[in-house]
Amino acid sequence: xxxxxxxxxxxxxxxxxxxxxxxxxxxxxxxxxxxxxxxxxxxxxxxxxxxxxxxxxxxxxxxxxxxxxxxxxxxxxxxxxxxxxxxxxxxxxxxxxxxxxxxxxxxxxxxxxxxxxxxxxxxxxxxxxxxxxxxxxxxxxxxxxxxxxxxxxxxxxxxxxxxxxxxxxxxxxxxxxxxxxxxxxxxxxxxxxxxxxxxxxxxxxxxxxxxxxxxxxxxxxxxxxxxxxxxxxxxxxxxxxxxxxxxxxxxxxxxxxxxxxxxxxxxxxxxxxxxxxxxxxxxxxxxxxxxxxxxxxxxxxxxxxxxxxxxxxxxxxxxxxxxxxxxxxxxxxxxxxxxxxxxxxxxxxxxxxxxxxxxxxxxxxxxxxxxxxxxxxxxxxxxxxxxxxxxxxxxxxxxxxxxxxxxxxxxxxxxxxxxxxxxxxxxxxxxxxxxxxxxxxxxxxxxxxxxxxxxxx
Amino acid sequence: xxxxxxxxxxxxxxxxxxxxxxxxxxxxxxxxxxxxxxxxxxxxxxxxxxxxxxxxxxxxxxxxxxxxxxxxxxxxxxxxxxxxxxxxxxxxxxxxxxxxxxxxxxxxxxxxxxxxxxxxxxxxxxxxxxxxxxxxxxxxxxxxxxxxxxxxxxxxxxxxxxxxxxxxxxxxxxxxxxxxxxxxxxxxxxxxxxxxxxxxxxxxxxxxxxxxxxxxxxxxxxxxxxxxxxxxxxxxxxxxxxxxxxxxxxxxxxxxxxxxxxxxxxxxxxxxxxxxxxxxxxxxxxxxxxxxxxxxxxxxxxxxxxxxxxxxxxxxxxxxxxxxxxxxxxxxxxxxxxxxxxxxxxxxxxxxxx
Numbered sequence: 001x002x003x004x005x006x007x008x009x010x011x012x013x014x015x016x017x018x019x020x021x022x023x024x025x026x027x028x029x030x031x032x033x034x035x036x037x038x039x040x041x042x043x044x045x046x047x048x049x050x051x052x053x054x055x056x057x058x059x060x061x062x063x064x065x066x067x068x069x070x071x072x073x074x075x076x077x078x079x080x081x082x083x084x085x086x087x088x089x090x091x092x093x094x095x096x097x098x099x100x101x102x103x104x105x106x107x108x109x110x111x112x113x114x115x116x117x118x119x120x121x122x123x124x125x126x127x128x129x130x131x132x133x134x135x136x137x138x139x140x141x142x143x144x145x146x147x148x149x150x151x152x153x154x155x156x157x158x159x160x161x162x163x164x165x166x167x168x169x170x171x172x173x174x175x176x177x178x179x180x181x182x183x184x185x186x187x188x189x190x191x192x193x194x195x196x197x198x199x200x201x202x203x204x205x206x207x208x209x210x211x212x213x214x215x216x217x218x219x220x221x222x223x224x225x226x227x228x229x230x231x232x233x234x235x236x237x238x239x240x241x242x243x244x245x246x247x248x249x250x251x252x253x254x255x256x257x258x259x260x261x262x263x264x265x266x267x268x269x270x271x272x273x274x275x276x277x278x279x280x281x282x283x284x285x286x287x288x289x290x291x292x293x294x295x296x297x298x299x300x301x302x303x304x305x306x307x308x309x310x311x312x313x314x315x316x317x318x319x320x321x322x323x324x325x326x327x328x329x330x331x332x333x334x335x336x337x338x339x340x341x342x343x344x345x346x347x348x349x350x351x352x353x354x355x356x357x358x359x360x361x362x363x364x365x366x367x368x369x370x371x372x373x374x375x376x377x378x379x380x381x382x383x384x385x386x387x388x389x390x391x392x393x394x395x396x397x398x399x400x401x402x403x404x405x406x407x408x409x410x411x412x413x414x415x416x417x418x419x420x421x422x423x424x425x426x427x428x429x430x431x432x433x434x435x436x437x438x439x440x441x442x443x444x445x446x447x448x449x450x451x452x453x454x455x456x457x
Numbered sequence: 458x459x460x461x462x463x464x465x466x467x468x469x470x471x472x473x474x475x476x477x478x479x480x481x482x483x484x485x486x487x488x489x490x491x492x493x494x495x496x497x498x499x500x501x502x503x504x505x506x507x508x509x510x511x512x513x514x515x516x517x518x519x520x521x522x523x524x525x526x527x528x529x530x531x532x533x534x535x536x537x538x539x540x541x542x543x544x545x546x547x548x549x550x551x552x553x554x555x556x557x558x559x560x561x562x563x564x565x566x567x568x569x570x571x572x573x574x575x576x577x578x579x580x581x582x583x584x585x586x587x588x589x590x591x592x593x594x595x596x597x598x599x600x601x602x603x604x605x606x607x608x609x610x611x612x613x614x615x616x617x618x619x620x621x622x623x624x625x626x627x628x629x630x631x632x633x634x635x636x637x638x639x640x641x642x643x644x645x646x647x648x649x650x651x652x653x654x655x656x657x658x659x660x661x662x663x664x665x666x667x668x669x670x671x672x673x674x675x676x677x678x679x680x681x682x683x684x685x686x687x688x689x690x691x692x693x694x695x696x697x698x699x700x701x702x703x704x705x706x707x708x709x710x711x712x713x714x715x716x717x718x719x720x721x722x723x724x725x726x727x728x729x730x731x732x733x734x735x736x737x738x739x740x741x742x743x744x745x746x747x748x749x750x751x752x753x754x755x756x757x758x759x760x761x762x763x764x765x766x767x768x769x770x771x772x773x774x775x776x777x778x779x780x781x782x783x784x785x786x787x788x789x790x791x792x793x794x795x796x797x798x799x800x801x802x803x804x805x806x807x808x809x810x811x
Contacts, residue, residue: 361713363533363540421540425710432703436696443692 060101061109062093080182089142096128122169126151126160129174150174153253160253170214172254177201193251196234198244199225221245224302232305243269262300263293270294276386281329308344311385312337335390339397340381346404347374353411360418367410373403483667483686488677493563494690495697496556497666501659502698503553506705507591510546511648518598520644522637525600526719533716544709550592552705554735557588565793568786569672570774577665578774580658586767587655592733594647600640605720606730608643609635614743617756618764636722675780729811737807738800739763744810766796 066078081087086095094101098115100108110116120128130151132138139148154160154174162168177193184191192201203222205211212219225231225245233242248265249256257265267274277283277293286293297310297318310318312333313325319333350371354364377400384393468474485494517536519528532539561581564570570578597608612635616626631638673681684690732740742763746755777789 361711361715363530363713363716365716365718366530366534421710425706428706429703432699432706436699436703439692439696439699443689443696446688446692 060092060094061103062097062099062101065106065109077181080180084181084183085185085188086183122173123163123167125173125175126154126163150252153250157250157252157254158256170211172205176205177251193246195240195242195244196238198246199231202245221301224300228301228303229305230303259290259292262295266294266298272383273386276384276392280386280388282388306382308337308340308382311340329388332388332390336385336388336393339390339393340378340385343374343378343381343397343400343404346401346408347371347378350374350404350407350411353408353415357411357414357418360415362414362418364410364414367407367414370410371403371407374400374407376400377403480687481685484670484683485686485690486671486673486677486681487684488673488681490563490567490674490677493560493567494671495694496560496563498694499697499701500553500556500560501663502694502701503549503556504655504659506549506701507546507553508652510542510549511652513542514546515648520598520641522600522640522720525598525640526716529599529716533713540713541706541709544712544714545705547714548705548708548712550595551734552701554588554592557585558735561585562793562797565773566790567672567674568777568780570777571672571780572774572778574665574669574672575774575778577662577669579771580662580665582771583658584655584662585770587651587658589735591647591651591655592735594643594651596733597635597640597643598647599716600720601717602720602724602727603717603730605635605722606726607732608639609726610730611732611736612639614756614760617754617760619757619761634722731807734804734808738803741803741807741810744807 063078063081066074069075077093081093092101093099094115096117097119098117099110100114100116103109103111103114108114110118133146134148134151136148139146155164159171159173162171163173179192186193188194189196191197199222206217207219207222209219226235230243233239234244246254247268263274263277274294283293285291286296298306309316313320313323313330317333317337319329323330323333354368354371357364358368377396380396381393381400384396387393464473485491514532517528517532517539519525529543533543534540536542564578564581593608593611597604612626612629615629616622618625627633629639629642630636631642731737739759743756743759746759748755750758773789777785779785
């Protein structure tokens with residue numbers, strides 16, 4: 001159906017709404033399909049209503065009031081909450097503290113009859129957080145992969161036991177480590193429990209001599225840790241898999257590992273060393289003497305990068321702390337060290353000759369690559385010393401020495417080849433110059449002949 | 458008797474005696490600047506060395522990202538005298554570009570492009586472009602780290618050219634990035650397309666030189682002597698070629714061409730990547746040119762300027778064609794000296810710059 005002489009034309013054939021220009025230069029709307037247009041208008045209206053509802057802020061009188069308060073103790077929670085992970089999951093103040101966020105008056109909002117709980121006491125904090133975090137069904141709504149045993153585990157920790165059994169409120173609770181109102185996910189680099197922030201967080205209490213005094217524990221762990229190979233990996237190399245406090249002590253169940261469990265703790269990462277130690281003669285000796293396994297040689301917080309000077313029979317090595325001249329361990333330590341030193345010397349010799357050949361322009365990348373077999377053997381031998389068995393160490397040192405010897409031979413061959421090239425060059429140049437001289441003499445001969453011919457002519 | 462019969466038989470078919478007669482008549486002018494005549498022949502000789510050593514390298518070279526580096530490594534470590542062939546190929550390539558530049562500038566300053574030698578100059582300019590393409594494509598073939606990133610940067614520069622840049626970049630790389638596909642097509646250019654094209658242009662260039670004879674600068678037109686091409690000049694050429702073999706052997710033995718590390722497309726670009734020395738002056742210019750010049754992108758402007766200069770190079774004999782025009786003569790001399798100084802200075806700066 002078409003309506004003539006009207007600015008709006010309805011055309012059921014064409015779909016869509018277009019602005020047209022007719023011959024008389026009047027603008028016309030051609031509305032195609034009246035029903036379509038109506039449906040479009042209704043849908044737009046509904047969309048506006050829904051969008052308005054969705055974008056409307058959820059009322060929170062707690063934040064509205066607290067954010068305006070002059071007392072920073074009272075305004076800080078409202079400000080910090082903006083970055084809190086709970087807020088990003090749709091939770092608000094009343095979800096923890098109770099009360100009525102819709103009430104405009106303080107008395108109504110904080111009315112206990114409306115479930116207002118207020119600020120929890122330190123003793124109650126684990127249970128306070130545990131209301132949700134220990135509820136598997138509830139947590140599924142927010143983060144199904146998050147564990148729900150933190151509260152239970154906490155009460156097994158030294159912190160938790162002191163809190164529960166001795167009502168000691170100076171110990172760490174959930175908020176001491178995770179902060180409060182500005183809680184971030186542990187994967188957030190700004191979180192106080194992000195791997196590179198954990199040690200600093202623990203050090204807030206544990207590095208304070210005054211704070212630790214009543215508990216009778218040292219406060220130098222953080223300073224020692226900072227000198228360790230683990231801290232260097234974490235801070236200098238930004239290796240987030242490097243261990244920090246909680247990786248050895250646990251987090252919610254934080255407890256110092258006892259003598260019996262130290263090896264298991266270190267063995268989480270250094271599994272091969274731990275396995276070798278279990279089969280070594282040291283195992284029984286350490287158990288008998290009640291020595292903690294790994295840390296007796298490597299220390300605990302200030303674990304330096306292991307080096308070859310730690311093993312052997314010289315003064316300053318760790319072995320002589322227990323072994324004396326002539327005993328089996330003393331002899332084994334001396335032999336293992338000498339085999340490792342032999343391999344190192346052999347690798348150094350091969351590396352030097354290959355480097356020399358390379359600097360002299362010879363292509364030695366293949367023997368250099370093959371020399372990696374010797375350096376791998378050295379790494380393996382250094383691990384195998386945890387077996388305290390000279391025979392085990394020798395099993396990898398021998399092929400390592402072979403690989404290093406091959407590298408040296410390749411270096412010698414490369415330098416020999418270089419000599420051959422230079423000698424060959426001298427011979428070639430003599431021949432080449434002689435040939436050039438012959439040609440030169442030929443030219444002179446030809447030119448003197450033609451000169452004498454032209455003179456005669 | 459039989460040899461005479463064979464000679465006659467061949468002569469009837471190949472006109473050998475006519476060619477020998479022509480060769481016997483061929484003469485080369487002798488004057489103060491005759492030395493420059495040798496550089497064309499030297500460039501041609503080094504090209505022949507490239508062809509010979511290139512064919513030998515082809516016996517073992519494998520053009521793929523997986524095998525290229527290993528095959529060159531095999532050539533220089535396992536193949537008997539493979540190191541020598543590979544090093545001579547690399548050194549000869551560089552010497553050839555050097556002698557080509559010397560030849561070009563000598564021809565420019567001696568005005569050897571004056572009529573009727575315009576086409577000889579144009580074919581020479583084409584050969585310059587071809588040789589540079591040879592260098593650029595050959596540099597990537599060992600598939601080492603430096604070559605990989607230099608090719609990446611080089612092709613990126615080509616990609617900056619407005620409108621045609623992006624299609625050129627994709628054509629050169631065989632995709633959006635430098636990959637095994639780039640290596641394969643660079644190999645194709647290097648051993649098939651460019652040699653075929655070069656052979657045609659060398660043929661035209663040499664034929665035209667024979668047709669027009671050697672150019673004598675105006676200054677010596679009335680006073681120069683003559684030397685027979687066969688055998689006097691060719692034997693002098695031969696001394697140069699024999700000595701060139703000696704130089705190449707010495708360079709190969711004393712300074713073997715490095716192979717470096719295998720290219721790793723996922724590794725970050727090493728610091729201080731530089732192209733081959735003959736691209737350094739352009740590279741340094743692009744490094745120094747401001748980001749914006751008169752509202753235009755500096756890099757684009759620089760590349761367009763180099764393209765314009767290359768175009769001007771081709772039309773030199775059509776602009777400067779009157780030997781009597783002293784003013785134009787002076788302008789061209791100044792332009793030539795400035796260009797030469799610019800190339801030398803910027804190459805040195807590019808070489809020492811970090």
